[in-house]
Amino acid sequence: MATPLIQLALDSLDFEQTMSLAEKTAPFIDIFEIGTPCIKHNGIDLVKALRAKFPDKLLLVDLKTMDAGEYEAAPFYAAGADICTVLGVSGLPTIAGVVKAGAAHGAEAQVDLINVPNKLECAIEAAQLGARIIGVHTGLDAQAAGQTPYADLNAIAGLGLDVRISVAGGINASTVQQVVESGADIIVVGAAIYGAPCPVDAARTIRRIADGKTTHRHMILDKISSILSATDDSYHAKLTDMLDGASRVFVAGAGRSGLVCKFFAMRLVHSGYDASVVGEVVTPSIKKGDLLVIISGSGETEQLIAFTKKARAEGARILLISSKASSTIGDMADAVFQIGRTEQYGKVVGMPMGTVFELSTLSFLESAISHIIHEKGIAEEVMRSRHANLE
Numbered sequence: 001m002a003t004p005l006i007q008l009a010l011d012s013l014d015f016e017q018t019m020s021l022a023e024k025t026a027p028f029i030d031i032f033e034i035g036t037p038c039i040k041h042n043g044i045d046l047v048k049a050l051r052a053k054f055p056d057k058l059l060l061v062d063l064k065t066m067d068a069g070e071y072e073a074a075p076f077y078a079a080g081a082d083i084c085t086v087l088g089v090s091g092l093p094t095i096a097g098v099v100k101a102g103a104a105h106g107a108e109a110q111v112d113l114i115n116v117p118n119k120l121e122c123a124i125e126a127a128q129l130g131a132r133i134i135g136v137h138t139g140l141d142a143q144a145a146g147q148t149p150y151a152d153l154n155a156i157a158g159l160g161l162d163v164r165i166s167v168a169g170g171i172n173a174s175t176v177q178q179v180v181e182s183g184a185d186i187i188v189v190g191a192a193i194y195g196a197p198c199p200v201d202a203a204r205t206i207r208r209i210a211d212g213k214t215t216h217r218h219m220i221l222d223k224i225s226s227i228l229s230a231t232d233d234s235y236h237a238k239l240t241d242m243l244d245g246a247s248r249v250f251v252a253g254a255g256r257s258g259l260v261c262k263f264f265a266m267r268l269v270h271s272g273y274d275a276s277v278v279g280e281v282v283t284p285s286i287k288k289g290d291l292l293v294i295i296s297g298s299g300e301t302e303q304l305i306a307f308t309k310k311a312r313a314e315g316a317r318i319l320l321i322s323s324k325a326s327s328t329i330g331d332m333a334d335a336v337f338q339i340g341r342t343e344q345y346g347k348v349v350g351m352p353m354g355t356v357f358e359l360s361t362l363s364f365l366e367s368a369i370s371h372i373i374h375e376k377g378i379a380e381e382v383m384r385s386r387h388a389n390l391e
Helices: 015-028 036-042 044-053 069-078 092-104 119-129 140-144 150-157 176-181 199-211 216-229 235-244 255-270 302-314 328-332 355-376 380-385
Strands: 005-010 031-034 058-065 083-087 108-112 133-137 164-168 186-189 249-253 275-277 291-295 317-322 335-338
Touching (some): 005 199, 015 036, 031 036, 044 058, 058 108, 092 108, 119 133, 119 150, 150 164, 186 199, 235 355, 249 302, 255 291, 291 302, 302 328, 317 328
Parallel strands (some): 005 031, 005 186, 031 058, 083 108, 108 133, 249 291, 317 335
């Protein structure tokens, strides 16, 4: 089975934003699609600009032509389009016109089966007319109603037509493999890339999955990268200010988050802060002017809630680092740093029981320490002088 092509739907109305997204994701994309809203708003100049910028990429203009097929499509082929789309519901003469216009420019026509009642019959007739791509397309409104393209994809693939099959309709990293196994030649991805916290990371992940090259190592690294990309860049500076404004720093967490606390506390000591881990036998009492940093994905751990209440009663400031913007601890804290976004913490295969939050938080805190030592000019030799030597 040939590796499917990845097509990115460029749906923004903003010309420069469209060009920027294309440039960032180009290493992982085979076909740039100028989406219907985008082409209606920007016109043929965007086709020319993308053609000039990306001469080695296929360029699809999603005209969704309904009438005057040859007349409407010809200028876009002339401007550099490799593929133009025509609606299957437009009828055979209109389809034939787009096919003819494409052939005149050494290009192809794609027939979009969106809202076609008899998709199999339309696909057969379109192939007979010379259409080289059949688009199995579940539109946004249909997606909102819970529909998917997979049944139609399997049915069209079962016809054995001499065409490539393109599939679009809410495809993301978790469904790419299913699309590949169903026989798609072209996988159209839109919001899963351009709506991602980091479109480049999302495009890279989808490319790997489609190519059959993803590993659990890649899955973990890509997930952590996406979480950190969605985390507020200002947190490092805010954390530095909170640490510098505290007399002493206390860190607390439970389970694996507790281990992350110890990583962080050690680096704080190396960086010159008076830091302690809550629960150790040598940890002093917290007082006014101190800072309690709590690491809790849920913000609801009972023991940590108790610590928070005690710290508040003593007049200490509280920072919660969490996967949630709102929680019991967060409501009592002076500040909450949300690592990533809530919707990124669904079930992740191979990363069970909090792994996503814990590893992402560890990476965030290590980068925070990097920020601190850079801003303060702390030499590594100075940090080593503070490292434990009774080991």
